[in-house]
Amino acid sequence: xxxxxxxxxxxxxxxxIGSYPFPSWLEFATHHLGQFGADDLSEILDDAVxxxxxxxxxxxxxxxxxxxxxxxxxxxxxxxFIEGIEREPLPRRRFGPPAHDQRGKHKISGALAAPRGLGCxxxxxxxxxxxxxGPVLKMSVPGPYTLSGRLEPNADYADRWAITEALxxxxxxxxxxxxxxxxxxxxxxxxxxxxxxxxxxxxxxxDIFNRTVSLIRGMARISTHLCFGNFKxxxxxxxxxxPLFPAFxxxxxxxxxxxxxxxxFAELDVIEKLAEHxxxxxxxxxxxxYYIETSEEVANRVRxxxxxxxxxxxxxxxxxxxxxxxxxxxxxxxxAMVDGVKIVRG
Numbered sequence: 001x002x003x004x005x006x007x008x009x010x011x012x013x014x015x016x017i018g019s020y021p022f023p024s025w026l027e028f029a030t031h032h033l034g035q036f037g038a039d040d041l042s043e044i045l046d047d048a049v050x051x052x053x054x055x056x057x058x059x060x061x062x063x064x065x066x067x068x069x070x071x072x073x074x075x076x077x078x079x080x081f082i083e084g085i086e087r088e089p090l091p092r093r094r095f096g097p098p099a100h101d102q103r104g105k106h107k108i109s110g111a112l113a114a115p116r117g118l119g120c121x122x123x124x125x126x127x128x129x130x131x132x133x134g135p136v137l138k139m140s141v142p143g144p145y146t147l148s149g150r151l152e153p154n155a156d157y158a159d160r161w162a163i164t165e166a167l168x169x170x171x172x173x174x175x176x177x178x179x180x181x182x183x184x185x186x187x188x189x190x191x192x193x194x195x196x197x198x199x200x201x202x203x204x205x206x207d208i209f210n211r212t213v214s215l216i217r218g219m220a221r222i223s224t225h226l227c228f229g230n231f232k233x234x235x236x237x238x239x240x241x242x243p244l245f246p247a248f249x250x251x252x253x254x255x256x257x258x259x260x261x262x263x264x265f266a267e268l269d270v271i272e273k274l275a276e277h278x279x280x281x282x283x284x285x286x287x288x289x290y291y292i293e294t295s296e297e298v299a300n301r302v303r304x305x306x307x308x309x310x311x312x313x314x315x316x317x318x319x320x321x322x323x324x325x326x327x328x329x330x331x332x333x334x335x336a337m338v339d340g341v342k343i344v345r346g
Contacts, residue, residue, distance in 0.1 A: 010062050011311035011312045011314070011345075012302065012311050012314055012315070012316065012341050012344060012345055013062040013063065013315045013316075014060070014061045014062050014063070014315070014316055014317070014337060014338050014341050015061065015062060015063035015138065015281060015315050015316070015317045016056065016061065016063065016064065016065055016138075016317055016318060016321075016322065016334075017140065017187065017189070017225050017257065017317055017318065017320055017321045017322075018065050018067075018068050018138075018139075018140030018187060018189060018225075018321050019065075019067060019068040019071075019140075019321030019322055019323035020052045020055065020056070020065070020067030020068065020069070020321075020322050020323065020327075020330065021067075021322055021323055021324075021325060021326060021327040021330055022048065022069065022323075022327075023048060023051050023327065024327075026044065026048045026069065029044055045069065045070050045126070046126065046130065048067075048069035048070070049066045049067065049069045049070070049126055049127060049130055050130055051067075051069075052065075052066060052067025052069050053066070053067075053127070053130055053131050053132075055067075055327070055330070055331050055334070056135070056334065057131075057132065057134070057135065058331070058335075059331065059334035059335045059337070059338050060335070060338040060339075060342075061135055061334065061338060062135055062136060063135055063136040063137075063138050063185065063315075064131065064135045064136070064137065064138070065127070065137070065138050065139065065140060066123055066124075066126060066127040066139075067322075068123075068140065068321070068323065070119070070123055070126075071123075077119075078118050078119070078142060078147060079106055079150065079151075081114050081116055081117065081118045081119050082112055082113070082114050082118075082167075082170065083110065083111070083112070083113045083114070083115065084108055084109055084110035084111050084112045084113060085106050085107070085108060085109065085112070085151065086106060086107040086108070086109040087106050088104045088105060088106050088107070090104065091103060091104030092104065092105075098231070099231075100231050103150065103231060104150070105150050105151065105152050106150055106151055106152065107151075107152050107154070108151055108152065108153075108154050108156070108157055108163070111156075111166075112157075112163075112166045112167060112170070113170070114170045114173075114174075117173070117174055117177055118141070118170065118171070118174045120139055120141055120174050120177070120178055121174075121177045121178055121181050123139065124137070124139050124178055124181055124182075124183050125181060127139075128182070136184070136185055137183070137184075137185065138185040138186070138187060138223075139178055139183050139185070139186050139187070140186075140187040140189050140225075140321075141171060141174060141175060141178070141186060141187070141188055141189060142171075142188075142189045142190070143171060143188045143189060143190035143192075143193075143208070143209060143212055143224070144164045144165075144167035144168040144170070144171045144208065144212060145160075145164045145190055145192050145193055145205065145208055146189060146190050146191060146192040146193070147164075147167050147171065148160050148163040148164045148167055149192050151163050161204075164208060168208065168211060168212055171188075171212055172211075172212060172214070172215050175188070175212070175213065175215065175216045176215050176216060178216075178220075179216050179219050179220050183220060184220050184221060185220060185221045185223070186216070186220050186221070186222055186223070187223045187224065187225055187257075188209065188212060188213055188222060188223070188224050188253075189224065189225050190205070190209060190224050190225070190226070191225055191226065191227045191228070191320075193205040193208075193209070193226065193244075194226035194227060194228060194241070194244060195227075195228055197243045197244045197247075197248075198238055198240070198243040201247075202243060202244055202245075202247035202248060203247045203250075205247075205248075206247050206248060206250050206251055209224065209251055209252070209253070210250075210251065210252045213252055213253070214252075217252055221254050221255065222252065222253050222254050222255075223253055223254060223255035223256065223257060223279075223281065224251060224253045224255075224256055224257065225257040225320070226241070226244065226248075226256065226257065226258055226259070227257075227258075227259040227283070227319065227320050228259060231324065239259075239263055240266075240267065241258065241267045241270050242267065245270065245273070246273075249273065249274070249277065253278060254278055254279060255278060255279040255280065255281050255315065256274055256278060256279075256280055256281070257280075257281035257282075257283065257315075257317060258270070258271065258274075258280065258281070258282060258283060259283040259319040259320060260282050260283045260284065260319065261283050261284055261285055261286040261293075261301070261318075261319050262283075262286045262287070262288045262289065262319050265301070265304065268282075268304065268305065268308060269308055271305065271308050271309050271314075272308040272309060274309075275308070275309035275310065275313040275314070278313075279313050279314070279315060280309055280313055280314060280315070281314075281315035281316065281317050282301075282305050282314065282315070282316055282317070283317055283318060283319035283320065284298060284301050284302065284305075284316045284317070284318075284319075284337060284340075285298070285317070285318040285319060285333045285334075285336070285337050286318075286319055287318045287319050287320050287321075287322055287324065287325045287333070288319070288324075290325075290326075290329055292329065292332045292333060292336060293333060293336045293337070293340070294336060294340075295336050295339035295340040295342075295343060296340065296343070297336075297340065298316075298336055298337055298339070298340020298341065298343075299340040299341070299343040299344050301340070302314075302316065302340060302341055302343075302344045303344060306344075316337060316341055317337075318333065318334070318337070322334075
């Protein structure tokens, strides 16, 4: 059973998925970390999160994150917290047109464990310390299937499913720790489910997701993000939601986020059935394009969504995380999104 409407305090609320582009100086600093002391690094992280908070609040978002400013590529940095992984220093293909094989894979060298956790609790505490009162604070945590994607099977972990099962309790514990720390809204980010549901039984993904969130169900607002890949603005799937349903109606999520803007709102009617049982966050800003949507265009998109779902069930966000979109464009796109939603609210 999903959480009640009271967990959705603002009809037509505005939110983000999780990631936000690094400031240019942070990009530079990540390539020269050895030149900084521990206090320097702490200051750098605080400043980067402050920038992300500032941009989101300046846009007027109802829900903000820390912009994942302390992470690499939304999930790759989590491998630094997991024992039993032999980190690959460089991807196998470094040059040429961008594609997912440039992200690299890591070998498993032992039992997978995370005795220090996955770092999300520290991120949440930093966000809570630096954020002003007002917006809801959300944390995004990659789910075990998505997290398994950059690890190579071996004799002990025969395939991606076996790796997922080993990572599942690690993510479970992290989610429980976040709730214990006071986090009330968590996105269990599983875009790989929607990327590969056309190849596998979608109920297998539903089972994995529901077991992952089982320990915090009813204790926090749980959302999940379904998209088709966004590394260097490249998709890796057929970009159709049809293979996911009706199985994904059984996800134990209070809100499901769908990539829509970059797909010209194809399959928009899918939100009607979803909204019967949970909130729906519609990706209404195209993060793969540098065309800056106008507020009136956004308002018209919101009105289209209202033909399928009531306002108390709807949220709006960019299609995906903003880490692959330049900061100047991210600022303008978020402002247009918020202003467009406000037109309809008014």
